[in-house]
Amino acid sequence: MATSPTSDQLLVIIDPVALRTDGESVRIAKDVLSAGAASTKVCLPQDPEEFARVLARRGSRRPVVIGDDRALTRAVGLLHRQRELAECVLSVVPVGTVLGVAQALGVPTGAVAAARAVLDGAERRLDVLVDDSDGVVLGALRIPPVPLAPREARDEAAEPNGVDGAEAGGRLWLRTCQSLVRTLVPTRPSRISPAPAPPGPARLRIEVDGVTLIDLDQPVEAVSVTPGTGASGTAAVEVRPLSLGAEAAPLQARGRTVTVSGADFRYRTDAAIAGPVRRRTWTVREGALGLMLPGR
Incomplete structure (x- = not known):
């Protein structure tokens, strides 16, 4: 179990999607945090496995996630599965295009305001939903699912957040095989398929x-x-x-x-x-x- 974090030692975890989406906001947040904390360690994990390792090895540092809702929910899910969520105080600086969950939880969406909340804010205890497969819900659960917005769908395809390393590797292997098959099979004229009907x-x-x-x-x-x-x-x-x-x-x-x-x-x-x-x-x-x- 991780030791109790101290408020003036931060582990800043920058999600690569946030860096690609809005590098300027990431830089501003990092500068504010570095200037205001006694000690700051900055990490840029390149895949979900490295993200998990960095978070697990945080030691006495308080984790700060710079990223969108997927980065936030990934961190919460990892801490829950490690049975360390209750002992950890998490912070997030929302950067990206999918920020509805962070906003609903009360996190400021401006880089400076969110970084100041990390440094000068107060811990608030919030309820979560946990399902029988160990999944965690911070905001609303909806059936049927609200469709992903176009940008969300592109991010979902590019970044297998929310899946474990084995599943992410399997998806990459499958996409590689599919690409190989497409190069070997003669192409046929494409036909426009009708848009899928709403559920x-x-x-x-x-x-x-x-x-x-x-x-x-x-x-x-x-x-x-x-x-x-x-x-x-x-x-x-x-x-x-x-x-x-x-x-x-x-x-x-x-x-x-x-x-x-x-x-x-x-x-x-x-x-x-x-x-x-x-x-x-x-x-x-x-x-x-x-x-x-x-x-x-």
């Missing part, structure tokens, strides 16, 4: 603390699960049933555990899309994440 209503059983909120006999249009503000210990669940004629009122509940089951479904958590699965349970971990935010 239709799903038939899901949703249980909150063991009580069924909606069952398989009533199709749903959308489901959202959001950890409570601060450290409330419960999540807010909203289910929108399929509307037939007059708009159906959403079903709402709060609880510590949420189980979704039914036909294969995908879901979006923070900056990633997961699934398909037939059953998944999310549990609220009260105050599991310590995040540096502007003082109040």
Whole structure:
């Protein structure tokens, strides 16, 4: 287990995507942090495996991630799997194009303001959702998943964040084989495929603390699960049933555990899309994440 971090010793982890996207903001943040902290060690990991090694070897330094939502959720996921999330105070300077989660958590999006919050802010304990496959959710969980924006989709293809090293290597191997096949097989005139249809209503059983909120006999249009503000210990669940004629009122509940089951479904958590699965349970971990935010 890592030793307790000291506030004036920082480990600054710069995500390569942030450096490519907005190198000037990265430089500004690094300069502010270096000028304000007693000791600063700066690292630029080139892949998820190196990111994990750097974070695991942080020693007494407080980790500061400069990057987008994927870099933030990757750091949180690693600390959770190392069973060190509760003992670690994390900081983030949001840089990139996918910053909705950081904003929702209260992190300033300007490089200077975010860096000042790292140095002068206060630790705030926040709830997270943890699923039965050890995945962590900081913001909202959505079914069906909200589609990735074009820039997010390009980043997802270029950077296999959120997957472990073996899976990332497997994807790289697969892409290499696919490229080789394309060079060997004669090309044919391409045909324009129609745009994929938006996901239709799903038939899901949703249980909150063991009580069924909606069952398989009533199709749903959308489901959202959001950890409570601060450290409330419960999540807010909203289910929108399929509307037939007059708009159906959403079903709402709060609880510590949420189980979704039914036909294969995908879901979006923070900056990633997961699934398909037939059953998944999310549990609220009260105050599991310590995040540096502007003082109040």
